[in-house]
Amino acid sequence: MSKIKEKQREKEQKLLDTAFDLFISKGIHETTIQDIVKDAGVAKGTFYLYFRDKYDIMNVLTLRKTVTLFEEAIKSSHKINYKNFTEQFLFIIDYIINALSEDKKLLKFIYKNLSVGIYNTHFQTELKDNFQTNASKLLFEMFKKRADEDELNLPNPQITFFMIIELVGSTCYTSILFNSPVPIEEYKPYLYQTIEKILRP
Amino acid sequence: MSKIKEKQREKEQKLLDTAFDLFISKGIHETTIQDIVKDAGVAKGTFYLYFRDKYDIMNVLTLRKTVTLFEEAIKSSHKINYKNFTEQFLFIIDYIINALSEDKKLLKFIYKNLSVGIYNTHFQTELKDNFQTNASKLLFEMFKKRADEDELNLPNPQITFFMIIELVGSTCYTSILFNSPVPIEEYKPYLYQTIEKILRP
Amino acid sequence: MSKIKEKQREKEQKLLDTAFDLFISKGIHETTIQDIVKDAGVAKGTFYLYFRDKYDIMNVLTLRKTVTLFEEAIKSSHKINYKNFTEQFLFIIDYIINALSEDKKLLKFIYKNLSVGIYNTHFQTELKDNFQTNASKLLFEMFKKRADEDELNLPNPQITFFMIIELVGSTCYTSILFNSPVPIEEYKPYLYQTIEKILRP
Amino acid sequence: MSKIKEKQREKEQKLLDTAFDLFISKGIHETTIQDIVKDAGVAKGTFYLYFRDKYDIMNVLTLRKTVTLFEEAIKSSHKINYKNFTEQFLFIIDYIINALSEDKKLLKFIYKNLSVGIYNTHFQTELKDNFQTNASKLLFEMFKKRADEDELNLPNPQITFFMIIELVGSTCYTSILFNSPVPIEEYKPYLYQTIEKILRP
DNA sequence: GATGAATGAGTGTTCATTCAT
DNA sequence: TATGAATGAACACTCATTCAT
Structure with missing residues (x-):
């Protein structure tokens, strides 16, 4: 049995x-x-x-892979003490970037799946929703709570979060996979400085 | 004849x-x-x-559409006097966003095609190259020249340009088409403020 | 056990x-x-x-259902005294028609199965034989014996029986299930009158 | 061209x-x-x-075959003078039986298709309708008109027609193809006599 | 005896591509 | 040049049947 x-x-x-x-x-x-x-x-x-079909297996894969990655990143961030929220948030971003740098297959896969959403009309909502709900939602909840605690006074935390996530996602994809415009390690300082600027009042 | x-x-x-x-x-x-x-x-x-096939016609379409849009944006920006480069650059960005807001079909098409690059291995290089070469290159040349003239002292203009373009591209797509996280008109001020922060020394 | x-x-x-x-x-x-x-x-x-397979279970079903119906009809006809054979025969026919009117599922099933015989070459003989042997044979034995007793002087009892059975079967199917050309109750008098004509010298 | x-x-x-x-x-x-x-x-x-699919080709076949047969039968009946309607009607029936005796493939096919109607729920109406409309309708129109002219005084011509057609159809099928209960040539006199009885007042 | 996971041959249908007209 | 009839490889999906448990 x-x-x-x-x-x-x-x-x-x-x-x-x-x-x-x-x-x-x-x-x-x-x-x-x-x-x-x-x-x-x-x-x-x-x-x-x-x-059920090809899209079913893809859906299952996407969820498992992304949720796992985000959970690991958040869990890992609890081990350290930070002087402020920005530092902790950058730690999480860094964790994810490093993970994806080391597992380029995973990076490709996540990106390709998000593209299916863009592509295929009847998956748009379903996939985006799944992704939002299960993976990035985790991170956003934590982002909002900590931003409040730190009195960052973001006028609109959701929009700020959205901008950072999209910036990180789209630029790191090209940097990690194609070293374009520069390799990821060279790119990181610019990126983190920019995130700091965005979070700075 | x-x-x-x-x-x-x-x-x-x-x-x-x-x-x-x-x-x-x-x-x-x-x-x-x-x-x-x-x-x-x-x-x-x-x-x-x-x-030659379906991908050939798609390729031709992408180039024509994007080059046209970028050229129009730059040409249109020459008509006005700006107090500094940032103002001019934001004008161009705004022109493109407005054009895509009014022509959502075009927005969808450009995005979908870029996704084909992500998707389909043997188109990746070709398409990205075409796009970089013909469309955004136009804009970057102008960005670099003007940034110099204005003594913005960007440590790495290419990276800064890359970050801004990717930020604008990925966030506006969602905002224009899905009003998510907020409609484009509501989103614009946050975006432009963020771009200013990024360009600010 | x-x-x-x-x-x-x-x-x-x-x-x-x-x-x-x-x-x-x-x-x-x-x-x-x-x-x-x-x-x-x-x-x-x-x-x-x-x-053994789908056709095996169908075969078993057909036999059980039809034999049961015919046996009931004949058994039921013994309870009454008739002035002549035609009356008794019409009673049996009427019994079967009533039974099938009340159990349309059974009617559909019997017909559909007979069609399998028509359809499927390698079932033709087997099914028809089974049906003839087990179900209508019962009725024919009785038909012949009683027709003799009553001195109907049918030139060929088997052919007469065959015509009546086929006439009843094919017309009642349409009448009961589709009320076409008229509902069964309306059709019955015409049918019975026709059977009488056929049996009349 | x-x-x-x-x-x-x-x-x-x-x-x-x-x-x-x-x-x-x-x-x-x-x-x-x-x-x-x-x-x-x-x-x-x-x-x-x-x-379009298998059922489309079957439908086309059924219509062509049956309409052709019935038209030929009626057309052929015009060539002769009859002493009464019954004679003419029997001539048509005989023409059809002879045609089907000589073309057993056609007989099988017509029967099998009618069975599809019995079988397959979603073809029942369509096929039956097609058949009724196009083939037997031709014959019934003629039957009704001539029965009136001949003052046969049938209480319900449609029912009478229905009974005869079903009787001919179901019995001849077995007789022609399986010589059961007797070969068609032996069966014919019994059948025609029975039809005369049915039409006789 | 009873199970149900695994199999893979077989189906209808689509569509990029060719080529005679 | 332009056509569109013909092709056939390729696809997703089904289901009767087997067999280890």
């Missing part, structure tokens, strides 16, 4: 891992379910025992 | 316009060449006389 | 009942074994312990 | 003929589109240039 359940978990994980690799290397639209099952070493029908 | 050439231009333009509309409304992957030729009112084979 | 046998009977019956309902509501080709076991609440493998 | 159209007609006809043969020999549900195109010697995609 337990052995069966275990084998099932194994199969599901194998499918998730295989899909992850293929989505990154070939793109989602170019990846077929045939590709996934072939690489995962299972029969076609087996895929449908675990996932 | 000239009439034939004209008819050809007409056909090419009709195909471009039709593809543009379809790419926006249905997405690129969901648009078939059959759709394009049907709506354009030409035969299937005719498409292949003008374009 | 006996309890196990009973449980088995129960399972078989449950499968038969479920299949019957599904065959009627969805049609035989549209009903999958998955549907049957899901509705019956048993595992997929269990089906194959009791039946 | 004309050559292309001709080739198209040829292809369509080839598909229709092939489908007809397969529907008869294997049944409709057992015939796949792959079977049809393979036997017809065209590519899979070609099928979809001419027909």
Whole structure:
């Protein structure tokens, strides 16, 4: 009984891992379910025992990957004492950037999935919502609370948060993956200085 | 002779316009060449006389659309006298944002195409390059020259430019199309203030 | 021991009942074994312990249902005294028509199954034979015996019987289920009058 | 131009003929589109240039075949003078029975298709309607008019017509194809005598 | 005996591309 | 040049059947 359940978990994980690799290397639209099952070493029908279709498996992957990353970042930030909120926030940003620098596959995947939202009309809301709800929401709650405690007096915390996240996301993607306009380590000081400016009254 | 050439231009333009509309409304992957030729009112084979495939026509469209927009923005900025560079730069940004607010189809299209670069491995370089080369390069040349003249003393003008462009691009997309986190008109003051902070020594 | 046998009977019956309902509501080709076991609440493998395939269970159903109906009709006709054979025969016909009017599901099922015979080459003989042998044969034996006793002097009782049965079957099906060309109660007098004409010397 | 159209007609006809043969020999549900195109010697995609799906081609076939048969029967009946209506009507019936005896494939096909109506819920109405409208309607119009002229005084001509058609249809099918209960030539006198009885006041 | 996870052959359908006209 | 009929590889998805537990 337990052995069966275990084998099932194994199969599901194998499918998730295989899909992850293929989505990154070939793109989602170019990846077929045939590709996934072939690489995962299972029969076609087996895929449908675990996932409804290609977008279902992608959805599951996105959620697991992003939530994990954000949770780790926040958890890790609790270990240290900061002189102010900005320092703590930059620590979290730095944690995420470092994680994505070391796991470029993950970076590609997250970006590609967000693009599916941009692309595919009927996923826009669903995906964006999932992402907002589960991943960045975590971070925003914490951002708002701490900004208040530190009396930063941000006129609109949500907009400030939104700007920083989008700035970090879009610039680091290009910097990490293409070293453009400069490699990430060279870019970091400029970025963090800019974030400080944005948070400074 | 000239009439034939004209008819050809007409056909090419009709195909471009039709593809543009379809790419926006249905997405690129969901648009078939059959759709394009049907709506354009030409035969299937005719498409292949003008374009290699779906991605070829998309490429042509992207370049034409973005270069035009940026050129207009810069040209328009020459009409006025500014007290400093920041004012002129914000004018250009504002021009582009307004243009995209009024032509949401264009906004969607530019974004979707950039996403294709993110997506599809073998387009990444080509598209990004095209875009950088032809469209934003125009703007950056002007940015650098004027920043120098104004003695802004930016430690690294390219990085600063990169950050601003990415910030504007990613946040305005969401704001204009989804009013999220706030509508564009409400968002503008925050954005411009942030850009000023970034440019301020 | 006996309890196990009973449980088995129960399972078989449950499968038969479920299949019957599904065959009627969805049609035989549209009903999958998955549907049957899901509705019956048993595992997929269990089906194959009791039946060879979909057509096997259908075959069993047809026989049980039709034989039962004809037996009831004949048995019921024994309770009354008739002035002649025609009266008794019409009584039996009437009994069957009434039964099928009240159980339209049964009517649909019998007809649909007969059609499978028409349809599916390798069932043609088997089914028709089964049906002839087990169900209408019962009735014909009785028809012939009584027709002799009554000195109807039918030149060919088998052909007469065949014509009447087919006439009743095909017209009542449409009349009961679709009220076409008229509802069954309105149709009955015409039908019985016609049967009398056919039996009349 | 004309050559292309001709080739198209040829292809369509080839598909229709092939489908007809397969529907008869294997049944409709057992015939796949792959079977049809393979036997017809065209590519899979070609099928979809001419027909929407399997049921579309079947529908076209049914209509063409049945309407043709009934029209021929009626047309042929005009060539002769009859002493009364019953004689003319029996002539038409005889014409149809002879045609179907000689073209058993056609008989099978017509019956199988009518069964699809019985089978497949969402074709019931459409097909029955098509059939009624286009084929037997022709015959009924003529039946009614001539029955009036001949002062047959049928209490309900529609019901009488319905009974005769169903009787002929269901009994001849078995007789022609299976010689059951007797071969068609042996059966005919019984059938025609019965029809006369039914039409007799 | 009963289960249900796993299989993979098979289906209908789409669509980029070709090429004879 | 322009056409659009024809192609056939490719796809997502289904489901009867098997078999280890």
